[in-house]
Amino acid sequence: MGEPYLELHFRKSYPDFNLELDASFTAGITAVFGPSGSGKSTTLNCIAGTARPDSGVLQLWDRTLFSNENRFLSVNRPPEKRRVGYVHQDGLLFPHLRVRENILFGYNHMPKHRRYLQPNDLVRILEVEPLLHRMPATLSGGERQRVALARALAASPEVLLLDEPLASLDLPSRGRILRRLRAVHKETGIPMVYVSHALSEVTAIAEQALVLDKGRQVALDTPRRVLHDAPVLPLLEPAHMETLLEGRVVGHHPGSGLTEAAFAGFTLWLPAVDRGEGEEIAVSVPASDVLVAAEPPHGLSARNVLRATVSALDRVGDSVLVSADAGATVLAALSPEAASSLELRPGAEVSLVLKSTSIIVLG
Amino acid sequence: MPTPEEYSVLFLSLRVALVGTLLGLPVGLTVAWALAKTSMRGKVLLDTLVSFPLVLPPVVTGYALLLLLGRNGPLAGLQRSLDVELLFTWFAAAMAAGLVALPLMVRSMEVAMAGVDSRVEMAARTLGASRWKVFTGVTVPLAFRGIAAGTLLAFARGLGEFGATIIVAGNIPGSTQTLPLAIYTNLQTGNDDAAVRFIVFSLVLALAALLVHRWLIKKAVA
Numbered sequence: 001m002g003e004p005y006l007e008l009h010f011r012k013s014y015p016d017f018n019l020e021l022d023a024s025f026t027a028g029i030t031a032v033f034g035p036s037g038s039g040k041s042t043t044l045n046c047i048a049g050t051a052r053p054d055s056g057v058l059q060l061w062d063r064t065l066f067s068n069e070n071r072f073l074s075v076n077r078p079p080e081k082r083r084v085g086y087v088h089q090d091g092l093l094f095p096h097l098r099v100r101e102n103i104l105f106g107y108n109h110m111p112k113h114r115r116y117l118q119p120n121d122l123v124r125i126l127e128v129e130p131l132l133h134r135m136p137a138t139l140s141g142g143e144r145q146r147v148a149l150a151r152a153l154a155a156s157p158e159v160l161l162l163d164e165p166l167a168s169l170d171l172p173s174r175g176r177i178l179r180r181l182r183a184v185h186k187e188t189g190i191p192m193v194y195v196s197h198a199l200s201e202v203t204a205i206a207e208q209a210l211v212l213d214k215g216r217q218v219a220l221d222t223p224r225r226v227l228h229d230a231p232v233l234p235l236l237e238p239a240h241m242e243t244l245l246e247g248r249v250v251g252h253h254p255g256s257g258l259t260e261a262a263f264a265g266f267t268l269w270l271p272a273v274d275r276g277e278g279e280e281i282a283v284s285v286p287a288s289d290v291l292v293a294a295e296p297p298h299g300l301s302a303r304n305v306l307r308a309t310v311s312a313l314d315r316v317g318d319s320v321l322v323s324a325d326a327g328a329t330v331l332a333a334l335s336p337e338a339a340s341s342l343e344l345r346p347g348a349e350v351s352l353v354l355k356s357t358s359i360i361v362l363g
Numbered sequence: 364m365p366t367p368e369e370y371s372v373l374f375l376s377l378r379v380a381l382v383g384t385l386l387g388l389p390v391g392l393t394v395a396w397a398l399a400k401t402s403m404r405g406k407v408l409l410d411t412l413v414s415f416p417l418v419l420p421p422v423v424t425g426y427a428l429l430l431l432l433g434r435n436g437p438l439a440g441l442q443r444s445l446d447v448e449l450l451f452t453w454f455a456a457a458m459a460a461g462l463v464a465l466p467l468m469v470r471s472m473e474v475a476m477a478g479v480d481s482r483v484e485m486a487a488r489t490l491g492a493s494r495w496k497v498f499t500g501v502t503v504p505l506a507f508r509g510i511a512a513g514t515l516l517a518f519a520r521g522l523g524e525f526g527a528t529i530i531v532a533g534n535i536p537g538s539t540q541t542l543p544l545a546i547y548t549n550l551q552t553g554n555d556d557a558a559v560r561f562i563v564f565s566l567v568l569a570l571a572a573l574l575v576h577r578w579l580i581k582k583a584v585a
Contacts, residue, residue: 050485079488086489092482096504105500106490155490 002027005191006159010056012042019043019215025193029185031206031223032195035235038212040195044161048086049079060158085157089164091148093136099147100132106155115156117188122150125187126180142173146180153184160192166201175282175362178205199236204244236316241287243331249279258356265327269303269356282362289358290332292322293351294342304354310346313339324352373564376541379453380521383460387468387517395472396498417466421526424463428531456532456539460521468517475509476502512579519572
């Protein structure tokens with residue numbers, strides 16, 4: 001992990017809860033994860049300057065965004081002077097401007113010497129070229145979010161805040177935006193703060209994760225470690241747990257109507273996708289749809305059977321979450337009875353059974 | 364068709380109402396913005412103050428303006444240094460028209476601006492736009508129809524202004540005698556035919572204003 005770029009040491013009180021943070025974000029993508037009402041959005045608002053902390057210090061690289069530690073030198077930069085990009089879950093495009101003017105809005109407000117991202121490049125990376133002359137009201141949810149991303153980045157911010165950018169999207173759009181986001185991060189190197197209540201998004205994209213609960217900072221570490229933190233587990237909802245995998249299309253099987261794709265360490269048969277060999281693909285496997293067998297199973301109708309080693313067992317709600325290493329980590333949710341009858345423990349060899357039809361192709 | 368004398372009354376009325384509306388516009392926009400978009404202290408006071416001309420008899424509003432513009436009023440020094448005297452000029456009539464119409468203007472604009480999603484305005488701030496740029500580039504364009512409707516309503520109200528006008532501008536034919544004053548004078552002097560002709564002109568203007576206003580409001584809602 002790199003240098004810290006964002007220092008957050010502040011508190012903000014509301015009648016019903018207090019947010020208290022003491023965190024350093026290191027360059028890359030930092031996920032802020034927690035149930036609703038945990039203070040995720042308030043955190044972003046305090047960084048962007050649309051909410052004012054009660055006390056403390058916020059620093060972005062070497063610039064102080066907010067400080068009232070010293071009352072003679074208190075600082076509270078207005079949002080337009082922070083150079084913080086903000087993408088809201090609803091996009092919040094300007095409804096009276098065409099896509100092109102939306103994207104240029106922030107660009108035009110930035111002095112020339114501060115512009116380090118060019119709208120042309122963003123239009124290319126985010127694939128919004130065909131949309132440039134459309135009005136926001138005519139865009140689909142996924143298109144709207146890509147435009148919102150381009151607009152925020154065109155202002156050449158020093159950090160990009162993403163507030164549940166996928167929450168209002170359907171599954172295929174989610175995958176596409178996630179892929180574009182990572183491409184943007186790779187090409188521009190801009191640090192991102194990614195707020196989500198979906199753990200799968202967090203583990204898929206982030207290098208660092210901050211977990212909040214009722215305004216308290218519960219954990220700050222790599223997503224993998226955070227996932228197995230005892231105080232974090234009660235915050236996870238078994239229904240939302242899934243494994244996100246990225247790989248490439250290997251081939252199609254016309255007879256069965258399935259597509260084969262290779263991921264780190266194994267291949268899977270998926271519902272047929274309209275994509276050529278070698279193309280990238282992202283899929284989601286709900287943890288509750290993964291079966292765990294202590295012995296290699298015989299005579300199964302399911303196509304996908306993976307050999308894996310159990311790396312961790314965690315109690316999440318009413319289920320046991322099994323993390324199994326099959327080259328990539330795959331999550332499986334079992335009932336406690338099933339887990340104990342299988343005598344699962346870390347290091348145990350198991351087989352994972354995934355029905356092709358339970359695999360969701362994201363994009 | 365109107366006679367040349369009638370034309371001059373019509374043009375004077377339109378000029379008075381138009382200039383009055385233009386004078387009210389910056390005040391109306393500022394007040395409406397403050398009421399719709401800020402949480403400043405004294406909002407109730409401001410709201411009450413701009414609503415006064417709506418509920419006070421226009422003669423009282425006119426009297427307040429008379430005190431303001433009079434020889435001992437707070438604007439006396441400014442008028443002296445500019446070597447102008449505003450009382451009993453068409454400009455005073457315009458000020459009266461603008462002031463009396465201000466509450467109508469503010470009300471429409473406030474509603475329209477309050478309807479603009481403040482999260483979109485905040486998004487503009489994070490994109491580097493100052494409060495002023497957000498106002499001119501986001502709030503006003505998105506509230507445009509409501510603002511236009513309020514402006515038109517104020518113009519129509521200004522055309523009909525009588526009470527405050529007669530106090531600050533008098534009833535001088537060719538100089539401050541607007542449509543309503545011409546109707547009043549002709550009725551008082553038993554010149555009923557002339558009065559009726561002015562009444563018809565008033566009706567036509569009012570009807571036109573209302574039709575355009577209706578169209579603006581309908582589009583704003585749709």
